[in-house]
Amino acid sequence: MRSARSTVILECVVRRHELTDAEWELLEPLLPRQRMGRPRIDDRRVLNGIVWKFRTGVAWRDVPERYGSWASLHTRFRRWASDGTFTVMLRAAQARADAAGDIDWLVAVDSTIVRAHQSAAGARKGGAATEPLGRSRGGLTSKLHMACDGRGRPLALVVTGGNVNDCTMLETVMEQIAVARQGPGRPRTRPDRLVADKGYSSRAIRAHLRRRGIAATIPERADQAAGRARRASRGGRPPVFDPEIYKRRNVVERCFNRLKHWRGIATRYDKTAESYQAAVTLAALLMWL
Template identity: 45%
Template sequence: MGRGDLSDSEWERLRPFLPVSNGRCGRWRDNRQVIDGILHRVRTGVQWRDLPDRFGPWKTVYERHRLWSADGTWERLLQQVQAAADGSGEIDWDVSVGSIIVRARQHAAGARTGPLPASGSKGGRRGGTPGRDSVAESRRPLGGGGAGSEGLGRSRGGFTSKFHLSADGRCRPLSLIVTPGQRADCTQFKPVLEKIRVPRPGLGWPCKKPDSLAADKAYSNGPIREYLRRRGIRHTIPEKTYSQAARLCKGARAGRPPGFDEDRYKKRNTVERAINRLKQSRAVATRYDKRGYVFLGTATAAAVFIWPRT
C-alpha cells in the first residue's frame, strides 16, 4: 500500500457504490487499483502518462476517471459518504459558502469548441466524450460557450477557473461548481446551495437545508437575502459599506438593517479551511484538465476522500 492509497476501511465503504462493469467487451480492471491511480494523480498532479506501473495502464485509469466524471459517479460517491456521516450525526449543518480562483496551465487550453460529435463516433475521443456526450453537455458549468463552457476564463490572475463551494462546520465540502475565473460569486450562490443533497437512509427526502449559513460581502445583495428568507435559512452576511450609506440616506423609509451575528460570522473561516484541504491536491490547486466536467470530477474525487479522513 502506497502513501495516499485507499485503506481497507475506506475501500469497504466505497465498494458498494461503484459500478462493476462498463458495458464493453474486455476485462474490467479492479476498481481499487484504478482508484488508487486516480488518487495518486489528483494528489501529485502528475501527467496521466507518467503514472507508476503499479496502477496498471495509464489509459485505463484516465478513461475510468473521465467516465466517472461524465456520468456523475464521483458526485454520487460524495453524496454517499456525506449520507454515512449524516447518519452518525457527524455533519455540522452550520454551512459556509465561498469561492477560490485556480490558475489554469496551458495544458488546460485547446479543447475543441462547438457541438460535440455524435455518441460513438470516432471523432468523439478528440472532440468530446465518447458515449457520454449528452451527459457531459448537461453537466457543463453555467455560462457562455467557447472556453467559458469549459469553466475557463480571464480574471486578474490571468487564465483561470473558479470553484464555488459550500462547506459544513467541520471544513468538509458539501457541494462544488466550476465556472470561468471572472464569474461573480453572487451569481452562483443559489446553484451552490441547491446542489447540497445528502441522502437519508431508507425512505425520505434528502437533506438540503442548512441550519444556518454564513458568507462574506460578495454575497450581500437583496435577491440572495430574499432567497434565504423564502427558504427559512438563518444567515449571517455582512452589509456592504455603500449599502449602509444608501440605507442611512433613506432614513426611516429604508427599514431595519439586516441582522448580523458576529459570533456566527467567526465560523465562516470553515469554508476557507475546506478550500485549503482541497488545494492540498495539486491537480485541484492548478488546473491541467481541458474539459470542465473532468476538472470538476477531479475536485469531487478529492472531496470524496476528505470526508473519511477528517
C-alpha cells in the same frame, strides 16, 4: 540485502496517497460493475492511480506503472466522471455522515480562484462539458464555488470561469446541496444557517434565504449601509448580524486549503469542466471518509 528499515520505508512510499482498507470497503459497492468483455484492471488499483495522479498533479502518462496503463486509468476516470460515479460516492458518504448525526448544518459558502495551466485551454467548443475559463490579467482561471458544513467538509461544488461573480452563483450552489436520508424521506437541502462574506450581501440573496427559511449571517457592505442611512426611516432596519457566528466562516477557507493540497486541484490541468469537477469531487469524497 535490503534492511528491514528500508523495506518499511519503501512500503510507506508505495502506500502514499492510496486508499486505506476501510475507505475501500465503503467505496467498492458504489463502483459500476463490469458486465461483459475481457477482465480489466482491478478497480481499487485504478482508483488508487487516479487519486495518486491528482494528489501529485502529474500528467496521465507519468502515473507509475504499478497502477496499470495510464490510458486505462484515464479512460476509467473519464467514464466515471461522465456517468456521475464520483458524485454518487460523495452523496453516499454524506448520507452516511448524516445518519450518524455527524453533519453540522451551519453552512459556509465562498469561492476560490484556480489558475489554469496552458494545457487546460483548447478543448473542443460546444457542449456542456467544455471548459469554463475566465481570462484576467493573471491569465486563464477557473473559480470553484463551494458550500461546506460546519466541520469544513464540502456539501456542494460548482466550477465556473474565474470572472464569474460569487453572488450570482449562490442559488446554484445551494441547489446542489442534497444529503440523502438512509431510510424514508426526501434529501435534506436546507441548512440551519448560512454564513458568507460581504460578496454575498445583496437584497436578492437575503430575500431568497428568507423564502427558504434559512437564517443568514452576512455582513452588510459599507455602500449598502450608507445608502440605507441616506434613506433614513425608508431605508429599513440593518440586517441582523452576529460577529461571533461569523467567526465560523473560516471553515470554508480551511476546506479550500485542504483541497488545494491536491496539486491537480490547486492548478487546473484538465481541459473540460467535467473532468476538473470530478477530480474535486473525488478529493471531497476522501475528506468525508
